Amino acid sequence: MRGRAAGHGGDYASVVMDSPVPPPPAAGPGPRRRDRHGRGMRGPVAPPQVPLAASRSDVFADLVQDSVERLERRWPQLADIDFMVLEVPRLDAAPEPWNDEAVPLGGTIAAREGRPPRVVVYRRPVEIRTKGRDERAALVHEVVVEQVAELLGLTPETVDPRYGED
Numbered sequence: 001m002r003g004r005a006a007g008h009g010g011d012y013a014s015v016v017m018d019s020p021v022p023p024p025p026a027a028g029p030g031p032r033r034r035d036r037h038g039r040g041m042r043g044p045v046a047p048p049q050v051p052l053a054a055s056r057s058d059v060f061a062d063l064v065q066d067s068v069e070r071l072e073r074r075w076p077q078l079a080d081i082d083f084m085v086l087e088v089p090r091l092d093a094a095p096e097p098w099n100d101e102a103v104p105l106g107g108t109i110a111a112r113e114g115r116p117p118r119v120v121v122y123r124r125p126v127e128i129r130t131k132g133r134d135e136r137a138a139l140v141h142e143v144v145v146e147q148v149a150e151l152l153g154l155t156p157e158t159v160d161p162r163y164g165e166d
Contacts, residue, residue, distance in 0.1 A: 059133075060123045060140070061085050067141040071148060071160060078148065082118040089122050105129070106143040108151050119147040 054062075064085055072078045089104050103125050109118040121143050130136040142156075145163050149156040156163040 056127070057085070057087075057123060060127070060136075063137050063140045064121050064144060066137070067144040070141070071144065075148070075152075075159065077152075080116055081148070081151065082116050083144070084118055084120045085123055086120055087122070088124045105139070106147045108147050110151075117151050119144065119151065121147075 064083055068078060068083050089107065104122060105125050106119065106121045109120065111117040121140060126136065126139055126143065130139050141160075142163065145156045145160045149159045152159065
């Protein structure tokens with residue numbers, strides 16, 4: 001220790017290091033370094049154009065879209081129907097009070113005032129009744145088939161011959 005620290009009147013001392021401070025690392029690409037807090041590698045895990053995770057609602061909407069595309073091969077007129085995903089059915093739109101077993105998984109809205117007909121799939125009731133992705137995909141397809149059949153005035157087996165096999 002040498003001298004006194006500037007601005008202090010007493011026993012404070014400044015510390016002088018005997019060895020020089022190493023220069024900062026050169027800028028540019030170099031080896032990746034571990035985060036000093038122990039949480040893994042620094043920097044992005046994936047390129048910015050790749051989503052790291054899709055939300056549950058996005059995954060569910062993809063299941064509905066896959067089901068619709070599967071049916072459109074056989075029924076091209078489905079291109080004129082809007083397919084929607086809603087979280088839960090509205091209580092004020094229910095024709096009668098629901099109990100736990102009567103909560104709808106889907107519904108239809110007839111065409112009106114220049115709007116195309118709509119098929120609605122309710123995400124939360126479907127998710128609650130399924131355990132895995134495959135089971136969820138099968139139930140979503142069943143709901144879409146049933147609602148399309150109702151709109152077209154057909155039986156679900158006519159809309160999809162494999163209906164009920166899953």
